[in-house]
Amino acid sequence: MSSNDAMPGVPDTPDRAQLDAMVDAEQADPRAELEDVDFSTELGVAMAEDAKAVSRGEITSEEYWQRYDDLAAEEFGEVYHETPNPAVDHDTAQTIEDDVAESLSCTVGSMASIAESLEEPAGDSEGASEDGEDDDHRWGMVIDLQKCVGCDSCSVACKAENRTPPGVSYNVVMEEEHGEFPNVQRTNVPRPCMQCENPPCVQVCPVSATYKMDNGVVNVDYDRCIGCRYCMIACPYGARYFDFGENYDDEVEGAGEITSPEYGVDRGEREPKKSPVGNVRKCHFCHHRLNRGEEPACVETCVGDARNMGDLDDPDSEVAEMAASTRAMQLKEGEGTDPNVYYLE
Amino acid sequence: MATDSKQFDFGFRNGRLRVAWYALLAVLLLVGGYAMWLRLQGGMRSTNLTSITPWGAWVAFYIYFVGLSAGAFLVSTLANVFGIERLHRVDRDALFAAIVSMVVALLFVWTDLGRMDRMWHPFAWRQVTSALSWEVHAYVAYIFVLMTELYFSMRYDLARVAERGTGLRARLAGLLTLGRRQLTDESREADRTWLKRAGIVGIPLAIFMVHGGTGVLFAVSKARPYWNSGLFPVIFIISAVLSGTALVMLLYVLRTRLFDGERVDRDILDRLATLLAAFVVVDVALTAIEALIAIVSLHPHEVETWRLILFGEMSWSFWWFMVGMGWVFPLVLVSKREWRRTPWLMAVAGLSVVIGIIAVRFNIVVPPQIRPVMEGLPHGSYFPSAVEWATSVGMMAVGLLLYTIGAELLPLTPLDGGDH
Numbered sequence: 131m132s133s134n135d136a137m138p139g140v141p142d143t144p145d146r147a148q149l150d151a152m153v154d155a156e157q158a159d160p161r162a163e164l165e166d167v168d169f170s171t172e173l174g175v176a177m178a179e180d181a182k183a184v185s186r187g188e189i190t191s192e193e194y195w196q197r198y199d200d201l202a203a204e205e206f207g208e209v210y211h212e213t214p215n216p217a218v219d220h221d222t223a224q225t226i227e228d229d230v231a232e233s234l235s236c237t238v239g240s241m242a243s244i245a246e247s248l249e250e251p252a253g254d255s256e257g258a259s260e261d262g263e264d265d266d267h268r269w270g271m272v273i274d275l276q277k278c279v280g281c282d283s284c285s286v287a288c289k290a291e292n293r294t295p296p297g298v299s300y301n302v303v304m305e306e307e308h309g310e311f312p313n314v315q316r317t318n319v320p321r322p323c324m325q326c327e328n329p330p331c332v333q334v335c336p337v338s339a340t341y342k343m344d345n346g347v348v349n350v351d352y353d354r355c356i357g358c359r360y361c362m363i364a365c366p367y368g369a370r371y372f373d374f375g376e377n378y379d380d381e382v383e384g385a386g387e388i389t390s391p392e393y394g395v396d397r398g399e400r401e402p403k404k405s406p407v408g409n410v411r412k413c414h415f416c417h418h419r420l421n422r423g424e425e426p427a428c429v430e431t432c433v434g435d436a437r438n439m440g441d442l443d444d445p446d447s448e449v450a451e452m453a454a455s456t457r458a459m460q461l462k463e464g465e466g467t468d469p470n471v472y473y474l475e
Numbered sequence: 476m477a478t479d480s481k482q483f484d485f486g487f488r489n490g491r492l493r494v495a496w497y498a499l500l501a502v503l504l505l506v507g508g509y510a511m512w513l514r515l516q517g518g519m520r521s522t523n524l525t526s527i528t529p530w531g532a533w534v535a536f537y538i539y540f541v542g543l544s545a546g547a548f549l550v551s552t553l554a555n556v557f558g559i560e561r562l563h564r565v566d567r568d569a570l571f572a573a574i575v576s577m578v579v580a581l582l583f584v585w586t587d588l589g590r591m592d593r594m595w596h597p598f599a600w601r602q603v604t605s606a607l608s609w610e611v612h613a614y615v616a617y618i619f620v621l622m623t624e625l626y627f628s629m630r631y632d633l634a635r636v637a638e639r640g641t642g643l644r645a646r647l648a649g650l651l652t653l654g655r656r657q658l659t660d661e662s663r664e665a666d667r668t669w670l671k672r673a674g675i676v677g678i679p680l681a682i683f684m685v686h687g688g689t690g691v692l693f694a695v696s697k698a699r700p701y702w703n704s705g706l707f708p709v710i711f712i713i714s715a716v717l718s719g720t721a722l723v724m725l726l727y728v729l730r731t732r733l734f735d736g737e738r739v740d741r742d743i744l745d746r747l748a749t750l751l752a753a754f755v756v757v758d759v760a761l762t763a764i765e766a767l768i769a770i771v772s773l774h775p776h777e778v779e780t781w782r783l784i785l786f787g788e789m790s791w792s793f794w795w796f797m798v799g800m801g802w803v804f805p806l807v808l809v810s811k812r813e814w815r816r817t818p819w820l821m822a823v824a825g826l827s828v829v830i831g832i833i834a835v836r837f838n839i840v841v842p843p844q845i846r847p848v849m850e851g852l853p854h855g856s857y858f859p860s861a862v863e864w865a866t867s868v869g870m871m872a873v874g875l876l877l878y879t880i881g882a883e884l885l886p887l888t889p890l891d892g893g894d895h
Contacts, residue, residue: 297526304851319851330698336608337600356596357519357589359529360607366698368848371526372589375518408518408589461849465697 170205177202268346269415270442270470271429272452273320277436280305280318284428284437288322291416291427292390295400296378298371300413301428320437322428323348323369323413324461324469331361331370340410346442346470347415349393352405361410366465375407391418415439442470484644486883488736500876507869510862511586519589521862527855528844532837532863533587536870538689539718539836540580541614542711543829545686546719548573548621548677550750555628555667556674561743567887568730569723570625572878576722577618579874586866606692613684620677627670630655631663632886644884651885686715693839701769701780701843710761711839717754718832720747721805725825728818735888741816748815751828755806779846784838787845789858792834801831 144152160178164171177198183189203210280303288294288301304319329348332340339354340361362370377400378385386400393414397405416426420439424430429437440449452458453472460469487493514521524531551569554562585594597611634656637649655662690708697703724747731739769777784793808824809815845855859867881887 302852304849306851321849321852330696333602333604334607334695335602336605336611337596338602339596339600354593354596354600355590356593358587358607359589360605360692362526362529363696363844364698366848368527368852372519372524372529374520374524376520403518405590410589 173198173201173205266344266443267441268443268470269325269420270346270440270449270453270472271322271325271415271426272438272440272449272458272472272474274434274436274438274452274474275317275319276474277434278303278318278320278432279434279436280316281433283431283433284320287427287431288413291419292392293386293388293400294371294411295373295386296376298373298411300369300371300411319461319473320428321367321369321461322415322426322471324367324467324471325415327468327470328466330364330366330465330467334360334364336360345420347417347420348412349414349417350410350412352392352395352397352409355405355409357408357410359410366462366467367469370410370412373406373409373411375402393417394421485734485886485888487733489733492733496879500872500879503868503872504876506865507867507872510865511869513862514586514866515591517862521860523857523860523863525855525857527847527853528841528857530587530840530844531857532859532867533583535833535836535840536867537580537583537587538711538839539833540576540583540874541689542686542715542832542836543718543722544573544576544580544617544621545681545712546715546717547576547722548681548719549716550719550723550747551624552674552678555624555670556678559746561740561746564740564743564889565723565727565747567625567628567885567889568726568882569719570621570628571881571885571887572722572726573719574618574621574625575874575877575881577614577621578877579870581614582870582873583867586870606688606695609684610688610692613680613688617677617680617685620673620680623673624670624677626651626653627666627673629886630666631658632890634658635890636886647884648886682712686712698848699843700774700776702839704765704768706761706765706768710758710765713754713758713761714832714835717751717758717801718829720751720754721825721828721832723747723825724751725822725829728822728825730882730888732818734882739818744818744821745812745815748809748821748824751824752806752809755802755828759802776843776846780842783842783845787842789838789841793838796831796834797838799831800827801835805831 160175161171164174180189180194180197184191184194282303285299285301285303289299292300294300301320301322304321306317306319308315308317325346325348327346329340329342332342332348335341335355336358337354337356339351339356341349341351343349357372359372362372389397389400391397392406392411394417400407416424416428419426425439426437429439438449438452440447442450442453444450449472452474455474457474458472459475460472487496522531522533547569550562551566551573553559554566585591588594597608602608630652633648633652635658637645637652637656638658639645640648649656687708690711693699693702693711694704694707724744727743727747728739731737766781770781772778784790805824805828808820808827814820841857845857847854
């Protein structure tokens with residue numbers, strides 16, 4: 131099965147027939163399964179076969195239900211009518227009970243309505259929610275320091291996601307060792323932008339290029355920023371970085387070909403003297419991902435699940451609850467900046 | 476009142492000195508121009524700045540020249556607002572130097588922008604809470620006041636040059652009178668009144684908005700405790716006045732000797748030197764108070780920053796330049812009455828302070844950006860790159876060129892010797 135030049139430690143891929151045989155071996159016999167229940171085996175098998183035909187596109191969903199709705203009603207009796215069928219009962223609002231939905235943190239509604247609501251934020255991301263105007267969230271992050279192992283994968287994920295150039299790192303992990311051997315302790319404090327409620331950077335910008343959006347994220351308008359770096363002087367967290375125009379060209383071929391659509395603006399290829407080169411940059415909670423309904427890259431990647439993202443204005447949200455806990459603290463609370471990034475000690 | 480034609484020729488007395496001086500400026504401008512080309516091509520990468528130390532030499536020189544300008548202007552007001560008659564002779568010189576310094580300051584701050592092409596943005600978009608936003612506007616207003624002052628101070632002599640002088644000087648003077656060519660005593664009185672009025676507007680503008688404001692720009696940075704003190708803008712103003720006085724004294728000696736070919740007025744020199752001594756003492760005292768408060772606060776950032784200034788790898792700039800050339804050496808030179816009346820010694824004292832204050836500005840800007848704002852972030856380390864030094868030299872050469880051309884073409888020394 132294996133050839134000599136196979137990569138050590140990497141298993142060979144079996145051929146197709148072998149794979150199919152493996153699947154067949156695992157597959158339960160439908161007839162045997164259905165015979166275990168009180169209802170008609172023949173009807174079950176026939177519905178299953180035709181359901182496959184629907185998914186292959188050989189018959190339509192409507193034809194399928196024309197064929198089986200009455201038969202199924204006859205077979206299952208009252209129970210069939212009590213169970214909503216999203217494919218038939220378009221007007222039925224939901225398919226599962228409210229409390230079940232909540233325990234699973236599912237969105238409730240018919241398939242069609244949920245699909246619609248999912249499309250909305252994505253489709254609108256360039257318009258209304260760019261300013262966060264339609265957004266009644268206040269995005270906040272809670273980082274559990276007891277779960278942080280200091281692996282720096284958040285910094286790596288951030289670099290990959292935002293395609294930041296050398297010298298620019300929206301997220302860093304501040305690592306410190308205390309004590310003397312052998313009684314050494316190590317603290318790891320990941321440091322994104324705090325998205326302060328009272329941001330000193332916004333206060334000092336002479337051209338209002340950096341400003342706070344309604345959803346709590348501090349924006350940098352790369353088309354307006356003059357690169358005076360006053361905000362970097364004012365930031366008590368060192369969270370701002372100047373884009374000196376350096377590139378990873380020596381390390382990666384075509385390093386600047388793809389850029390991240392920061393703040394919902396796609397700027398195309400990275401070029402010298404084109405913004406954001408010559409501007410100040412910082413973490414924006416992966417605003418473009420938030421707009422798509424995704425978590426920031428650092429949150430998604432965190433191996434210890436130490437990072438949490440959510441709406442601080444929603445008292446029932448996980449982050450709001452964590453931020454209210456006795457373990458919660460903010461960096462440099464005395465500065466009066468009131469960060470929207472909380473840490474759990 | 477002598478009005479021989481020689482009096483309308485204000486240029487260098489010595490032709491060979493003129494050639495040498497312009498040749499030197501040309502070399503400096505070429506070097507600076509090449510460096511500026513490198514800066515434009517390479518962007519901010521041509522500097523040694525980092526995200527830990529985002530402000531460096533250009534910012535230090537920018538506040539240095541703002542200070543020099545504010546200081547020179549305040550010296551000029553001693554004559555035309557506070558009526559110290561003796562100093563009338565240096566009044567225009569001080570004003571013109573103030574304008575040129577301001578131009579150089581703006582050149583520096585422009586070069587420092589990450590996006591130089593967006594220099595007009597602060598006039599299109601503003602931020603009321605930003606000191607920098609206010610400053611930009613104050614600078615423009617200030618330059619306007621300075622030009623107004625210089626105009627009223629010089630108009631009468633411009634009209635005389637236009638009438639009795641010859642060549643380029645006369646034509647330029649005619650243009651600069653803006654059509655007011657009367658040589659009557661009433662017109663001269665009107666000039667003096669307006670000069671005083673503009674000076675009264677200009678004094679608070681220079682003290683509180685231009686230079687105090689530049690100090691505020693730093694002092695509001697709570698993230699940098701070293702700057703974040705109420706005394707800080709005051710020290711800014713005092714060191715500005717100190718450097719301005721020194722510059723005016725230096726220019727007075729040099730120009731009287733090299734351009735006017737006259738004897739230096741010992742009384743003026745004595746007065747300027749006494750002022751200089753007073754400002755040095757105040758500057759030293761306030762800086763000591765500031766340092767004491769900072770160190771006794773035991774705030775780690777403050778203590779660390781002062782330790783860096785006093786004993787760090789750049790402490791030579793503090794001890795040799797700031798303390799030595801800025802304070803001790805000039806104080807020694809002005810300590811004896813006889814020395815205060817010796818022109819070349821006072822020129823040296825002035826030059827020494829003018830150079831020393833550069834170190835003051837560097838020690839304001841750089842040290843608090845070395846220790847990171849948060850433990851665990853990397854430490855900074857900064858010394859200007861060759862491009863930063865060379866562009867700085869070039870921009871200063873632009874200032875020197877502007878000043879020299881002005882001194883050659885304009886009646887910066889009152890034509891009746893300043894005594895009226």
